[in-house]
Amino acid sequence: MSEPWPDELRLAADGAALNVRFDTGEQVALPAEYLRVESPSAEVKGHGPGQEQLVWGKRNVKISRLEPVGSYAVRIVFDDAHSTGLFTWPYLLKLGRERETIWQGYLDKITAAGFSR
Numbered sequence: 347m348s349e350p351w352p353d354e355l356r357l358a359a360d361g362a363a364l365n366v367r368f369d370t371g372e373q374v375a376l377p378a379e380y381l382r383v384e385s386p387s388a389e390v391k392g393h394g395p396g397q398e399q400l401v402w403g404k405r406n407v408k409i410s411r412l413e414p415v416g417s418y419a420v421r422i423v424f425d426d427a428h429s430t431g432l433f434t435w436p437y438l439l440k441l442g443r444e445r446e447t448i449w450q451g452y453l454d455k456i457t458a459a460g461f462s463r
Contacts, residue, residue: 349435349436349439350368350369350370350372350435350439351368351369351435352366352367352368352369352435352438353367353368353369354366354367355412355420357409357411357412358409360408361378361408361409361410361425362377362378362408362409363375363376363377363378363409364376364378364381364409364412364422364438366438366439366442368435368439372439372442373442374438374439374441374442374443374445375442376438376441376442376445378407378408378409378424379404379405379406379407379463380441380445380448380449380452381409381422381424381433381441382401382404382407382424382426382428383401383402383404383452384441384448384452385401385422385428385430385431385433386431386432386433386434386437387428387430387431388430389428389430389431390431400455400456400459400461402456402459402461402462402463403461403462403463404426404463405462405463407424407425407426408424408425409422409423409424409425410423410424410425411423415432418434418435419432419433419434419435419437420432420433420438421433
């Protein structure tokens, strides 16, 4: 069985969220802040395990535009000029399916570090 494939990527009119519908019928709503702090870029994830960087202060970030990358990903350009992460279809699905767990982990990390959203 193949991986789910996106049928539609729809950016909210105000840039606050990306909604993705997959060919399985599954739909995920991904807030801009969540996508920004979980960007798969080297700036956020580093170049290997243990090199992750904690990003904070992005509560009001918006998505400026989406740029297709081949047939496997989308580049999300944020209004804070971040644009280096390539969000693959499996990664977007993972972010949607595991949103509560991933988001809570992020909130716990910034709280422990003394930062705010």
